[in-house]
Amino acid sequence: MKNKNILSLFIVLTITTMFSCEDFLERPPYALLSSDVFYSDPEKLMQGLTTAYDPLSFMQFDLPLMTYGNMVTDDSEKGGSDVNDIPSMYALSRFRSVPDNITSSDFWNTLYSGIYASNIIIQKAPELESQDPALVQRIVGEAKFLRGLYYFHLASVFGGVPLAITPLTPGELTLERASSDEVWNQVEIDFSEAAEVLPLKYPASDVGRATKGAANSMLAKAYLMRQKYELAETALAKVVSSNQYTLIDDFGKIFTKSFENGSESVFEIQHLNTNSGWINETEGTWIPLFCQSRKNGGYGFDCPTEDLRNEFEPGDPRLIYTITFNGDVFFGNDTIDNSEAPTPYHNQKVALGTNERATSFNDQGYNIRFLRYADVLLLYAEVLNENGKPNEALTYLNLVRDRARATNPIDPRRVSQVINITVDLPPVTTTSKDELRLKIWHERRVELAMEYIRRFDLVRQKRYGQVMREFATKYNTDKGSNFNDGYHYLWPIPGNEVNMSNGKLVQNPGY
Amino acid sequence: MKKNRCCNDIKSLIFLYLRRMKLTLGLIILTFFSSMAADLYSQTTKINLDCEDIKIMDVLTEIENQSEFRFFYNEEINLSSRVSVNVSDKQVSDVLDILFNDKPVNYEILGRQVVLSAQNEQTEVFQQNSISGLVTDASGQPLPGVTVFLKGTSNGTTTSTEGRYSINNVPENGFLVFTFIGMKTQEIPIDGKKIINIILSEVSIDIEEIVTIGYGTVKKRDLTGSVASISAKDIGVITVTNSAQILQGKASGVMVTSVSGSPGADMNIRIRGLGTVNSNEPLYVIDGIPTSGMNNLNPNDIESIEVLKDASSSAIYGSRAASGVVLITTKKGAVGTPKITFESYMGVSTPSKSPTQLNSEQYHDMIQTAHLNGGTKLPKKLESEYEKGYDTNWWDEFTQKGVVQNYFLSASGGSEKVKYAFSGGFFKQEGTIKASAYERISFRLNSDYSITEKLKVGLNLGITNSTRNSITEGTQSWFGLVSEALNMDPMVPVINPDADVNDPDYEFNKYGYTSITDSKNPVATTARTFNESNNFKTLGNAYLNYTILDGLSYRMNVGIDINNALTDNFNPRFYLTPSEKNSLASIYRSYGYSQGIVLDNMITYTKTIEDHNFTAIAVFTSEEQIYDRFGGSKQETLTNDEANRVLDAATTSDQISGTKSSNSLLSYLGRINYSFKDKYLLTASIRRDGSSRFAPGYNWGLFPSVSLGWKINEESFFKKLNVQFVDLLKLRTGWGQIGNQNISDYAYLSLIKGSNSTRYVIGGVPLQGYAPIVMGNPNIKWETVESSNFGIDANLFKNKVSFSADYYIKETRDMLLQVPLVKYSGYPSDPWSNAGSIRNIGWDIQLNYRNLISDFKYDLGVNLTTLNNEVISLGTGGAIYGGKTKLGQVTKTEVGQPIGSFYGYVMDGIFQNNEEVEKGVQPNAEPGDIRFKDIAGTPDSNGNPTGPDGIIDGYDLTYIGNPIPDFLLGFSMNLTYKNFDLGLFLQGVYGNEIYNASKFFTFRANGRYNMDQDAYLNAWNGEGTSNTIPRIVSTEKNNNFRNSSFFIEDGSYLRLKDIHLGYSLPSSLCKVINISNLRLFVSAQNLVTFTKYSGLDPEIGSSTLLDVGIDYGTYPQPKTLMGGISINF
Secondary structure, eight states, rough: OOHHHHHHHHHHHHHHHHHTHHHHHHOTTTTOOOOOHHHHHHHHHHHHHHHHHHHHHHHHHHHHHHHIIIITTTTTTEESSTTTTSSHHHHHHTTTTTTOOHHHHHHHHHHHHHHHHHHHHHHHHHGGGOHHHHHHHHHHHHHHHHHHHHHHHHHHHHOOOOOOOSSOOGGGGOOOOOOOOHHHHHHHHHHHHHHHHSSSOOOOGGTOOOOHHHHHHHHHHHHHTTTOHHHHHHHHHHHHHOOOOOOSOOOTTTGGGGGGOTEEEEEEEOOOOOOOOOOOGGSBBBBHHHHSSSTTOOOOEEEEHHHHHHHHHTTOOOHHHHOOOTTTTTTTTTEEOOOSSSSSSSETTTTTOTTOSSSSSSSSSEEEEEEEHHHHHHHHHHHHHHTTTTTHHHHHHHHHHHHHHSSSOOTEEEOOOSOOOOOOOOOOOOOHHHHHHHHHHHHHHHHTTTTTTTHHHHHHTTTTHHHHHHHHHHTTOOTTTTTTTTTTOOOOHHHHHHHHTTSSSSOTTTT | OHHHHHHHHHHHHHHHHHHHOOOHHHHEEEEEEEHHHHHHHHHHOOOEEEEEEEHHHHHHHHHHSSSEEEEEOOOOOOOOSEEEEEEEEHHHHHHHHHHHHSSSEEEEEETTTEEEEEEEEEEHHHHHOOEEEEEEEEEEEEEETTTEEEEEEEEEOOOTTSEEEEEEETTOEEEEEEEEBBBEEEEEEOOTBBBBEEEOOOOSSSSEEEEEOSSSEEEGGGGGGGGEEEEEEHHTTTOOOOGGGGGGSSSSSSSEEESSSSTTTEEEEEEESSSSSSSSOOEEEEEEEESSSTTSEEEOOEEEEEOOOOOOGGGGGGOOOOTTTTEEEOOOOOOEEEEEEEEEEEEEEESSOOOOOOOOHHHHHHHHHHHHHHOOOOOOTHHHHHHTOOOOOHHHHHHHHHHEEEEEEEEEOOSSSEEEEEEEEEEEEESSSSTEEEEEEEEEEEEEEEESSSSSEEEEEEEEEEEEEEOOOSSOOOOOOHHHHHHOOOSSSSTTTTSSSTOOTHHHHOOOOOOSSSOOOOHHHHHTTTEEEEEEEEEEEEEEEEEEEEEEEEEEEEEEEEEEEEEEEEEEEESSSSSSSSOOOOOEEEEEEEEEEEEEEEEEEEETTTTEEEEEEEEEEEEEEEEEEEEEEEEESSSOOGGOGGGGEEEEEEEEEEEEEEEEEEEEEEEEEEEETTTTEEEEEEEEEEETOOOOSSOOEEEEEEEEEEGGGHHHHHHHHHTTEEOOOOOOEEEEEEEESSTTTTTTTOOOOOOSSSSSTTEEEEEEOEEEOOOTTTOOOEEEEEEEEEEEEEEEETTTTTEEEEEEEEEEOEEEEEEOOOOOOOOOOOOEEOOOOEEEEEEEEEEEEEEEETTTEEEEEEEEOOEEEEEEEOOOOOOEEEEETTTTTEEEEOSSSSSTTEBOOOOOEESHHHHHHSSOOOOOOTTTTTEEOOOSSSSOSOOOOBBOOOOOOOGOOEEOOOSSSSSSEEEEEEETTTTTEEEEEEEEEEEEEEEEEHHHHHOSHHHHHHHOOHHHHHOOTTTTTSSSOOOOOOOOOOTTTTGGGGGEEOOEEEEEEEEEEEEEEOHHHHTTTTOSSSEEEEESOOOOOOEOOOSOOOOOOOOSGGGGBSSSSSSOOEEEEEEEEEEOO
């Protein structure tokens, strides 16, 4: 009797379990949201936009930016402990890139992750526009600015690349490479459309977002990649005439903490030491300690060359704020020892004093001065000269030189400095187009030295090969001696991408 | 010198053994157990009686009904007098006192037996009812330790060391049962005999062996599917440190590889080839509970392991059996007197191979040569470092002699009503590399109760606490400590003599560091490694079995698999150099909880109608898995002391995170086993599974199977042939479909999440962003494996020879795969998809021979497995690249090729002189650089391949090696002569290639890192000096170390996995010390390896299939010498 009861109990249990089965197979995704329901209001769109900005702060963005901006030019040597310390950077600096270069694929992957995030925002925005039209339009403007920025670097480094302006579905991953012109066209469209809707400036709580000035400046840079001087002049004129920017009175102050996002800042990559994790979980950057001398607590990369040092006029005080010399003593009892560097120099612009450094070396709160007003002024001078307006050009060129002249030749951050400068920077007066062009190019090189614009300048000025080969001869080095104008203006796209595309992506010639 | 060292090893071994075994304690425990077993029952069993005026005899019967007490008495005692008894919760002795208070009867309680005797006649009673005899084996050798008991009672004994037994108080009409492991159990009717001598015959090839097949068992000779079965006897005397090693080389069709030689490392088990690019882990089922692996199981607790290889046998596990099923049964109790076993061993491990790196002089020379050849600057400190005169062999410094020790104590026994087996074990293994170790404490209790004839319940429970300390090993994205040690500068001392002894962090700051490379002192790294993971696992099930009618029974089974995992990590504060330092000590701790619950309801019906014999089952089962984890980290502790290695001791950078996920499975299944005239066999099964891992609409899958067997030897025509040497000849064939749902939970959903890696600073404040983290595929569905099997089983020459061969074809369709996508997608992760088909074809062959020539018993076994793997289709997708190394992705999976084939440039020797360079197509090369083969150029406009085009580019990449062996081999031999036993076991693979990616670290002579001495001595050094190893140079433009056949090596090997020699104490001696059996043994694992492979170890496991056979800098398998003891009481 008793046993029968037990049996019926089990049969009941079994049947109960069977009937609840459909519920049983439903499992919630804890702590995650399905993308179908996430983008419900502009607030969520804004949170998505944050992740479109985020790749700018990745080490896989700023280290390749440094490599492709400085190391592959006559301004900088790779550095590190020796040639085999990060061989991918060394290979690039010697124009020996093979398609499996990790610095190159890091850059590619990061740029495309930013493009994907921007594309999602641009795609989702129209559904939400009615909720807060002004805000949604601004968000779309920011997303377009970012997408333009990411494609700018792709086109500049790799040439024509797969071009997606909506988030790709898995079925769409059979894109071929667009032509270089198609990508540059898209970059111009994105920056123009962004410039239309973005505000001139933001309240303090939104500092760091893309502005109208940033979009117009980047638009001009994009035009210059294809020598569109007229269009570039128009875009730059908008920035200059907006009256949003002024040069900081002393060149030496630009790279100090208190002048971050200062009056000269057009676009800065924001970094903050939050002690919040590892690699890309931090909000800080690797750059300052990565480029600090190995003997002064850093990793010793990105060393200014003798050629860059010699570019400075003897009376130019900007030299001491650009380069550290053996024997300079900084506050905090920090005596510079560059003896392990391939050149005796390190980059002072990104340096942090011992008292300013965060303990975790990859998490330094230092903003990358991505686009300064001085850069805008010098570009403006350059296009004015090209467009036959040398006198106007001189005005803007000399604005930059005047500020340099006003710079304190004694670095207040140093206890003692090895190089003493007697300031002597006469204004430029020539109105000969060719002479003035060379003066502007010189000014750009010293004013913006080590700020990741050298390759951009050499490429658009179409003298990259000539400069590198001359550099190789002059310093008897293999850096640049093998520069081939036929293909070294572009770098190979990552080999794994070519492989995985099963023939859809064709490698750049020469690689 | 070497000899001397060896002697020291043995001495230290014995010393350690005695010190750690704590034998005394063990013996005390044992004594306690045996006396407890006798007295406990009578003291704890309570009797309730309420009888008015009944016969004493009936009172005794009632006591027998209530308990397991059995009364023995002769007819002289008068038990028909009437009594009244009213007691509750009394011990049996109290009741007997009442019953015989005024009667001339004595009683004696012996365990569960109560002997009644007339006063003054006690001794006679014993003699009159006792039986004695001798038990021998077929050769006449006495058999000690045979269990002899009276059927239906717990009255029993074991034979003495001379094979003699004596058993008292047996009724004349009873039966005596004789059981012994490896022998056929015999039941002998007593029929009033006083002496019964019997010969036990060996169960030679175990044709009556019962094989577990999932939701039931079947006689091995009635099997129709392909099942490899390994029993405790086969596991026998081989010492394994990891349960999965039991399968290595023992079962045909099963490939077992260690992922690493690190203690506690996982083993990869691959059944019949590589079925899918996704996970190939088989399903593990321990006592009916599906679980994730067998790593936490104590090998001593295993009774048998069955591997279900073909679809017809594994389809009963439906959705998760695509990669085969490993069924593990733990040891259960058996009727008889308690058996107590103590086993222990202790040994010392060393790396099975040690590399030879450059000494200081060679290193100094190599750096000079490299920079001279490369025209680059010498490291500034080279000379000053060299002049210090240190010459450190870092391999010797960072490896150690690891002690391995194991203790195991078990007791088992039981009566018809209750059977039990419980055990406790402790295992500890130190790694051959410092800072790695593994420790396991395990307990198990298995018990079965027959409540009534019809109702049985039981409980199996295993608890394991394991602790693993591990070092960083080489992976796809990280070079491990092994590579680090091989690269370290030998001019550096282990301990820096200039280190400040008064430094509070001296313990971590005392180490030497290199000033000329970025390698880290590996001894310092191991000293700083505090990386401990602890897992507490509870795996158990409770069942109820109710026989409804004869042949019809219902079974309910509830199983749990609960894991509590703790991870502890501490990075001490230290400072060696500006780049080798950690300024803030940090602590990380995480806690993970996983809970699996399974509920089975099963009906079994067995029926025989004349020649038709069938068993049918129907099962409903549901499973649920919940996984929950949280972790936290902090930085900055006051000191590095052990007391400060807790979160509360740290003050900054608080971080916390947690995840949770869950999945469930519902299944209905049925199976029928049918045989006709014991000649024709049929098994058919069907299972329907619903899984939460797929989107609604794609939840359910159906998995059918059928298999047939034909025992030819039972046919009359065969019998007429009179081939007497054939004992069994059976043909088998089977077909089935099984599934795979092994994808991440929620793979069908696109998901968004915010975390600290999706923040960006705006307005000076980090803003929280939300980003897609998973790209979902709403159409994802089951992967299906369809397999066919053709097999033959034969037993010959009185079962001395057994042979089994299977041919299989296994095709995986809708393969579940996270296809690596182009990065220009921008996706945060690769979505899951059903991509393509893969076919595996091969043979499993097993041959055993066993014989006995008087005192000499031998047993030989060989098994062979062939593997042939081919990708049939990749759906709409193209080739899949994988195997990420420092050299890029080195494997390609493409239609027509095996999975994960190595793909790269072909090395075509070394450029010997400038003429050869000029003739070649590598403009940047110099003499001494590697020449690569120009195979093809840009395809023509129709996409057809073209011939060599004078440029080495992506079109010259080709297949350069296959990681899948042609065949796997296992060979075992066991010899027994009188008291000695000798066994050896070889395991090998043949015909595979290894991608030796660690050569990137050990062969690059770039004037920076230490390197392999052979590579240095044989490097190209002028015309004609080498055609295989490039020159020593700091920087070269040819990119010699690109992905090419330079890294490909023959991966075949044959390894002596185990060799052991045992000695069992003669039975006369055993008797003196009152034990039934004692065996002493010495054994060696991985003693010799025959291979051409130049790396540290050719046995390379991998976590994913796209990087099988890539050596990332393997932690080599340990070579272990050990000695041990096994005692039965």
